[in-house]
Amino acid sequence: MTDLEYQDLAESALKAIETGCDRINEKTDADIDNQRTGGMITLTFSNRSQIVINLQKPLHEIWMAARAGGFHYKFDSGKWADTKGSGEFFANLSRYASEQAGQPLVFKPPA
Incomplete structure (x- = not known):
């Protein structure tokens, strides 16, 4: 993968996270504060826990x-896969965000 391909795919993923936060905040009372600085997004939940x-x-x-630990993902076969074989990025983000928010939350990969 070239640097440009990575940048395009990674930027799409970050935008999907931001869009997901907006959708979740509109449809639930999760109240996730998302702050983006360059290539980093910090999600802060009402209990003050964070996912970076x-x-x-x-x-x-x-x-x-996240509270569950630190995870690394590489783009492989059309998805961001955990480098240690522990699942897909957006599924894991949904799980960890749900745990930290205390309610079911779903983040979706870019279309």
Whole structure:
């Protein structure tokens, strides 16, 4: 994958997270505050816990830090897959965000 391909795919993923937060805030009382600074998004939940997602450009990865731990994802076969085989990025983000928000939340990959 070229740097440009990575940047396009990673940017689409970050935009999908931002859109997901907007949708969740409109349809639930989860009240997720999402702050973006460059290639990093910090999701802050009402209990003040956070999930931090940031781009690792030299490695062509997306990293996620949540209460459950730290995770690295590479784009493979049309999805962001955990480098240790522990699932897909958006499914895992949904699970960890749900745990931290105390209610079911769904983040969807870009269409």
